[in-house]
Amino acid sequence: VTAEGNYALTPSQTHYTFALTKQTFNNLSDNETADFEATLNRHTISGRLVNASGNAMADTVVSLSGSQSAGTTTDVSGDYSFADLPAGGEYYITPAKTHYTFFPASASFADLGANKTANFTGSLVSYAISGRVTNNGQDLSGVTVLLSGSQSGSATTDANGNYSFNVLAEGSYTVTPAKTNYLFSAASMTFNDLSANQVADFGATLQSVLEFNAASYSVTEGTRTITVTVERTGDTSSATEVAYSATDGSAQQRSDVIPVIGRLRFEPGETSKSFIIFITDDAHVEGDESLTLELGNVVDGTLGNNSTATLTIVDNDSGQPVSNPIDGAEFFVRQHYRDFLNRDPDADGLAFWSSQITSCGTDAACIADRRMNVSAAFFLSIEFQQTGFLVHRLYRASFALPPEHLSEFLLDTRTIAQGVVVNAPGWEQLLEANKTTFIESFVARPQFTKAYPLDLTPAEFVNQLNSKAGGPLSPSEIAAAIEEFEGTATSKAIAARARVWRRIAESETFSRRELNSAFVLMQYFGYLQRNPDEAPDTNLDGYDFWLHKINDFNGDFRSAEMVKSFLVSAEYRARFGAP
Ligand SMILES: [Ca+2]
Ligand SMILES: [Ca+2]
Numbered sequence: 001v002t003a004e005g006n007y008a009l010t011p012s013q014t015h016y017t018f019a020l021t022k023q024t025f026n027n028l029s030d031n032e033t034a035d036f037e038a039t040l041n042r043h044t045i046s047g048r049l050v051n052a053s054g055n056a057m058a059d060t061v062v063s064l065s066g067s068q069s070a071g072t073t074t075d076v077s078g079d080y081s082f083a084d085l086p087a088g089g090e091y092y093i094t095p096a097k098t099h100y101t102f103f104p105a106s107a108s109f110a111d112l113g114a115n116k117t118a119n120f121t122g123s124l125v126s127y128a129i130s131g132r133v134t135n136n137g138q139d140l141s142g143v144t145v146l147l148s149g150s151q152s153g154s155a156t157t158d159a160n161g162n163y164s165f166n167v168l169a170e171g172s173y174t175v176t177p178a179k180t181n182y183l184f185s186a187a188s189m190t191f192n193d194l195s196a197n198q199v200a201d202f203g204a205t206l207q208s209v210l211e212f213n214a215a216s217y218s219v220t221e222g223t224r225t226i227t228v229t230v231e232r233t234g235d236t237s238s239a240t241e242v243a244y245s246a247t248d249g250s251a252q253q254r255s256d257v258i259p260v261i262g263r264l265r266f267e268p269g270e271t272s273k274s275f276i277i278f279i280t281d282d283a284h285v286e287g288d289e290s291l292t293l294e295l296g297n298v299v300d301g302t303l304g305n306n307s308t309a310t311l312t313i314v315d316n317d318s319g320q321p322v323s324n325p326i327d328g329a330e331f332f333v334r335q336h337y338r339d340f341l342n343r344d345p346d347a348d349g350l351a352f353w354s355s356q357i358t359s360c361g362t363d364a365a366c367i368a369d370r371r372m373n374v375s376a377a378f379f380l381s382i383e384f385q386q387t388g389f390l391v392h393r394l395y396r397a398s399f400a401l402p403p404e405h406l407s408e409f410l411l412d413t414r415t416i417a418q419g420v421v422v423n424a425p426g427w428e429q430l431l432e433a434n435k436t437t438f439i440e441s442f443v444a445r446p447q448f449t450k451a452y453p454l455d456l457t458p459a460e461f462v463n464q465l466n467s468k469a470g471g472p473l474s475p476s477e478i479a480a481a482i483e484e485f486e487g488t489a490t491s492k493a494i495a496a497r498a499r500v501w502r503r504i505a506e507s508e509t510f511s512r513r514e515l516n517s518a519f520v521l522m523q524y525f526g527y528l529q530r531n532p533d534e535a536p537d538t539n540l541d542g543y544d545f546w547l548h549k550i551n552d553f554n555g556d557f558r559s560a561e562m563v564k565s566f567l568v569s570a571e572y573r574a575r576f577g578a579p
Contacts, residue, residue, distance in 0.1 A: 003028055011036045015087035015113065041087035045109060047118040049078045049095055049102075057097070057122050066091040066108075085112060093118045099125050099169035099195065129191060130164035131200040133157050133177055133184075140204050142179060149173040149190075169194050177202045181209050181234030183302065206235040208266065210242045210295060211304030217293075218312040221281050225344065226311070228293065229274045232266050233304070240301040241265045243411070244275060244293065251289035251313050254529040255575040256280055258338050260293065261407055262414045278338045279313055281331075283321035283577030288314050324577035329357040331576070332371060339526045340378040340388065342414050346421060353377070372564045376557055379522050386431055387417040388525075392518045393505040394439065397469040398448060406524075406531050412438065439498040454492035458482045461491035462500055472510035477503065516555050520546045520562070527566045529575070536571065 001007055006026045011018050016038040023034040045064070049057040056078030064070040064082045067089030074080045085091060094106040100122040107118035129147070133140045139161030147153040150171025155163040157177075167173055176188035182204045189200040210232050219226040230242060246253060246260035253259045258278040266273060290312040295303055325331045333353040337345040345353075353374050360366035378384060391412045416438045420431045442448060452461055462481045466473045473481060481503050484496040491497060504510060520543060524532040532543035546562055553560040566572055570579035 001028060009034045011038070013038060015041045017041055041113075042084045043087055043112050043115050044081060044083040045085060045091060045093060045112075045116045045118060046079065046081035046083075047093070047107075047120065049074050049080070049120050049122060052121065052123045060095055060097045060122070063094045063096065064091060065094065087112050095120045095122065097122060101125055124168045124170060126166045127169055127194055128164055128166055128197045129173060129175060129194075129200055130162065130197075131175075131202065132161045133163070133202045133204055134161055135182070135204040135206065140179070140182075143177050143182070143202075143204065144179065146176045146178065147173060148176070167194065175200050177204070179204065181207050183207050208232055208236065208238065208240040208298075208301030209234040209304045210240065210266075210298060210301055211306035212293065212295065212309040213272075213306070214309060215306050216310040216312065218314060219277075219279055220314045220316055221279055222316045224279050224281050226277050226279065227274050228277060228309070228311075229272055230264055230295065232271045232273075232301070235301075236266075236271050237268055238300060239265065239267055241297075241299040242295050242301065242303075243297040244295055245407070246311070247292045247294060249289070249291040249310075251291040251311070253291070255282065255284075256289060256313055257291070257311075258342070259407065259410055259529060260291075261410050263297075263411065276344075277311065278344070280335075280576060281316070281325065282575070283317055283323075283325050284315075285317045285320070286315050288312055321577055324573055324579070326573055326576040329354040332357070333374065335576075336375060336378045336526075339529065340381075340384050340522070342410070342417060343421065346424070368564070371567060372558065375567060376563050379519055379526070381422070383417070383420065383422040384522075386435075387420070388413045388522065389511075389515075389518050390435070390505065391416060392521065393511060393514050394442060394501065396514055396517075397465065397501065397505045397510065399451065400468050400470075406529070409525060412442070435502070436498070439502055440494055443497045443501055444494055452491075452497075454490060456491045458485035458488065458491045458496075461485075461497065465501065465504055469504050469510055470513065472504060472507045472513070477507070516550050517547055519555070519557065520550060523562065523566045527569075527572045 005028050006024075007028060008022055008024045010022045019037040019039070023036075025032050025034075049060050049062070051057050056074070056076065058074055058076045058078055060074045060078070062072055062074060062080040068085060068091070070082055072080050072082065082091075082093070089112050090108070090110045091112055092106055092108045095102045102120045102122050104120065107120075109116050133143045133145075139159065141157050141159050141161060143157040143161070143163070145155045145157065145163045147155070147165050147167070150173060151167050153165060155165060157163045165173075165175070171194055172190065172192040173194060174188050174190040177184045185203045185205070191198050210230055213229040213231045217226060217228060230244070232240065241263055243263050244260065246257070251257060257280065260277055262275055264273040264275065290310050293309045293311055295307045326335065330350060333350055334345055336353075337343055337349070356374050357367055357370045360370055388409070391409060416431075416434050418434055420427055420434065452464060456464065459482050462478055466478060466481075481500045484499045485491055485493060486496070521532065523546065524530060524543065533540050546560075550557060550560045550562055557563045573579040
């Protein structure tokens with residue numbers, strides 16, 4: 001440059017800052033030196049992470065890559081920062097969190113020339129919970145699958161049995177399949193803290209569904225019976241069983257109806273079964289009364305909506321009665337069929353037994369005597385001896401039990417007596433088949449196998465049972481009973497156990513010995529429809545009194561005045577009218 005001139009020197013370079021921005025030389029008179037010191041600029045990239053709801057995402061990893069690499073995590077406010085980044089570089093910011101996607105996925109800054117902001121929004125990813133429902137390996141459509149937990153929803157399986165839910169990661173979910181008449185295995189499946197797609201397959205089994213064919217029934221007292229039907233839907237291809245019973249309401253099972261208890265067995269293909277409830281056409285002015293019918297103890301099936309039903313008995317009495325209906329011969333006989341045989345009389349039976357009483361004309365002493373004999377004849381009848389008395393002996397032979405409970409007795413007696421009317425065509429074969437089925441089911445009950453374990457040897461089994469029954473079998477009869485097992489090591493064969501048990505229960509010695517106690521028990525079960533120690537009794541004193549008395553009279557109920565006493569008792573007569 002020319003002397004005596006004025007000069008200014010100013011450096012510049014992108015991304016650099018100079019310590020001296022300008023050097024000036026006025027009236028230049030010599031060579032000069034003008035050095036400059038430059039510094040590369042530094043910048044910060046920062047930002048905030050929020051979730052889809054706008055809330056801060058703390059503790060989330062954010063990575064820096066490009067001209068420099070680094071990592072950091074967001075603070076409680078979701079903020080992060082990378083400071084002191086050399087200007088001019090190329091930088092990428094990428095947030096990451098398991099089960100989340102971010103928008104934008106990353107941010108890039110080329111030729112960084114200033115502080116920058118990069119904000120991100122994170123969203124939980126969705127995973128699928130899906131599966132297939134099958135029934136015996138076949139796709140099952142129309143199954144409602146309920147989703148519960150962190151999200152709720154429902155899906156229905158398609159023609160291929162498939163269903164699917166898209167749900168957010170990290171939630172906990174339960175899926176539960178349902179379809180009328182089906183049972184599922186598993187009943188439901190749960191996935192906690194979901195972190196991947198899941199498969200939830202279910203197996204469905206068609207159920208036998210049992211229920212009353214109505215939610216309520218009504219019958220007029222004077223109709224004397226009502227037939228109640230239980231229907232089966234769903235699977236009808238296999239056998240199933242259900243028990244029915246009733247709970248007293250304003251109507252009482254001792255007086256207004258014969259106790260309602262029994263089992264119904266549906267054979268394959270059967271869809272409907274009925275039972276009869278016997279209504280007492282009493283003389284009480286009592287208004288309409290009701291009780292609740294119930295189904296339970298289903299074997300191989302399930303109960304439908306009408307598992308209970310209301311039975312209303314419509315009263316037919318208005319004025320004060322002039323007599324007790326039990327004093328009528330036909331009413332008296334019918335009641336005995338119901339109380340002892342759980343059925344209504346056949347026409348011949350009703351006529352025969354009624355005529356025994358009506359043939360007395362107006363002779364009161366004759367009538368009283370005949371009523372006593374007719375009554376006792378029901379206890380002594382083949383039909384009762386082969387059903388109720390057999391049940392009594394079976395319990396006594398197994399457990400040497402005191403008098404069993406009335407409901408237990410009725411249920412078992414009715415099972416043996418199912419459909420049996422003595423002298424009706426085929427009655428003996430039916431009774432025999434009923435007995436065999438019942439006894440085999442009884443010896444398979446836990447109560448019995450607990451008392452007589454299946455690993456007992458045949459000799460141990462026979463001897464223990466015989467001993468419990470008081471030893472009615474002779475040595476040769478014991479040997480014959482052991483032979484029922486045909487030389488097997490254990491006594492686990494149910495059919496053989498049943499035959500042995502029957503040998504004891506039906507042995508003459510045992511039957512003779514049990515006759516009086518059963519006779520006394522039936523005074524309570526039959527006439528009074530209650531247990532001997534139930535109200536108005538509080539213990540077995542009454543039962544013991546009669547047992548001693550009839551034993552003292554060697555079983556002569558007439559001399560012991562036992563039947564007569566029960567027939568004229570106020571408790572018995574009050575079941576039907578004014579005592
Ligand atoms: Ca009536
Ligand atoms: Ca009445």
